[in-house]
Structures are given as C-alpha cells and as structure tokens.
Amino acid sequence: MLNNTTMAERVAQIRNRIDQACARAGRYPREVTLLPVSKTFDVAAIREAIALGFTRFGENRTQEIAQKAPLLGDCDVQWVVIGQLQTNKAKEVAKFAHELQSLDRLELAEALDRRLQQEGRAIDVLVQVKTSPEETKSGLEPSELFTFLRQLANYQTLRVQGLMTMAVLSEDTQAVRACFAQLKQLQARAREEAIAGVSLERLSMGMSGDFEIAIEEGSTEVRVGSAIFGSRS
Numbered sequence: 759m760l761n762n763t764t765m766a767e768r769v770a771q772i773r774n775r776i777d778q779a780c781a782r783a784g785r786y787p788r789e790v791t792l793l794p795v796s797k798t799f800d801v802a803a804i805r806e807a808i809a810l811g812f813t814r815f816g817e818n819r820t821q822e823i824a825q826k827a828p829l830l831g832d833c834d835v836q837w838v839v840i841g842q843l844q845t846n847k848a849k850e851v852a853k854f855a856h857e858l859q860s861l862d863r864l865e866l867a868e869a870l871d872r873r874l875q876q877e878g879r880a881i882d883v884l885v886q887v888k889t890s891p892e893e894t895k896s897g898l899e900p901s902e903l904f905t906f907l908r909q910l911a912n913y914q915t916l917r918v919q920g921l922m923t924m925a926v927l928s929e930d931t932q933a934v935r936a937c938f939a940q941l942k943q944l945q946a947r948a949r950e951e952a953i954a955g956v957s958l959e960r961l962s963m964g965m966s967g968d969f970e971i972a973i974e975e976g977s978t979e980v981r982v983g984s985a986i987f988g989s990r991s
C-alpha cells in the first residue's frame with residue numbers, strides 16, 4: 759500500500775500536500791500542525807517518527823499509552839488523546855496525557871478536573887463537536903457548544919484551546935467539506951462570545967483521507983495516521 763517508501767519520504771509527501779493545500783487557501787504552512795497518530799503502531803515506529811522530529815503523538819486508547827510510555831521514557835514524548843473516552847479513563851488521562859482532543863461532555867470534564875487536581879497538573883483540551891450525521895461519530899451536538907464552553911471556563915485544570923471534529927466518511931467531498939466548514943463557523947460564533955479563560959485558536963480537523971479539504975476550510979492541525987505509519991490491519 760505504501761509502495762516501499764520510507765517514513766521520511768511519506769512525511770515529506772504529506773508536508774508537500776499540506777503546503778499545496780495552504781497555497782490554494784491563501785494560508786501559510788506554518789499555520790498547520792501535523793499530528794502523527796500512532797495508535798496500533800509499536801514503539802519502534804514511534805521512534806522512527808521521533809527521529810524525524812515529532813514529539814507529540816495521537817493515541818485513542820489510554821491503555822495503549824500506558825504500555826508505550828514507559829518504553830519511551832528516554833524520549834521527550836507528549837501524548838495527545840484523540841479517541842472517544844469513557845469517564846472511568848479520566849485517571850489515566852490525568853496521569854499520562856499532555857492533551858485531550860475529544861472532550862465532549864461535562865461528566866468527563868468533571869472527572870478529569872478531579873483527577874488532574876490530585877496529580878497537580880493541567881492539560882490542554884479541545885472540545886470535540888459532532889458535525890457528521892453518522893451515529894458512530896461522537897462529539898458534542900453543535901447546539902450545546904456555547905453552554906458547554908461557558909461551563910468549561912470553571913475548570914482551572916482544563917485549558918481550552920479550540921475545537922476538534924471528524925468529518926463524515928464519504929466519497930462525497932462536498933459532504934466532507936461541509937463538516938469542516940461547520941466547525942469553522944462554530945469557532946467564529948463562539949469567539950464572538952469571548953468567554954474568559956477559553957481560547958478557541960485551534961481547529962483540529964482532517965485525517966489521512968481528507969486533510970487537504972480540512973486545510974482549505976481552516977484546519978490548524980491535521981491528525982494523520984495511516985498515511986505516515988501504514989494501514990492498520
């Protein structure tokens with residue numbers, strides 16, 4: 759599938775495509791961060807990516823972070839949790855994660871805040887919004903976003919940095935684009951409210967299959983797994 763390319767070559771190709779998408783959108787490539795998603799891949803693959811200069815890695819299961827983190831104790835790695843999270847995993851997130859991109863409900867925020875206070879830590883968070891009609895996609899309903907952001911302002915341990923979404927999985931690029939455009943619009947409207955303690959600079963949107971469309975619609979961070987590490991079997 760990856761045509762015997764090296765990881766360095768694949769990353770260079772992705773950066774090239776990011777640059778071109780930025781050029782089409784009249785944006786600067788430095789506005790877009792590439793987050794490698796290492797879920798299901800082993801620490802050898804992560805070390806290869808570290809050698810290419812990456813320090814942040816996306817994972818969707820806290821158990822997997824707990825397994826990998828000790829094996830990379832000699833490296834300066836920051837774990838970014840991107841998957842749907844059960845409330846009982848708050849403890850692991852408070853221990854291991856640098857950032858959570860899938861915050862989607864008050865119950866989880868409350869559990870995280872309690873655990874983070876115990877750890878004496880604070881983490882960056884993005885609020886995941888459901889922009890796709892698919893039942894399987896998680897995230898907060900757009901209509902609930904503003905209320906939720908105001909509630910989050912009360913938690914000192916959760917530094918709100920922006921929004922995250924997953925687009926509909928579809929061949930219809932207009933449908934995909936509409937998901938990203940909706941998140942961008944929600945960001946603009948939420949910013950008008952200027953909630954104290956809540957920053958909404960960041961928009962995490964776009965994966966291997968749709969990151970160029972996401973960049974054209976304003977993404978500041980693309981989460982790329984298979985295009986860097988290979989297909990997950």
Ligand SMILES: *Cc1c(COP(=O)(O)O)cnc(C)c1O
Pocket residue numbers: 795797818840841924964965966967981982983984985
């Ligand atoms: C797995 C995953 C990704 C990366 O997906 P690829 O298609 O492999 O790039 C991005 N975001 C989330 C939330 C994921 O779970």
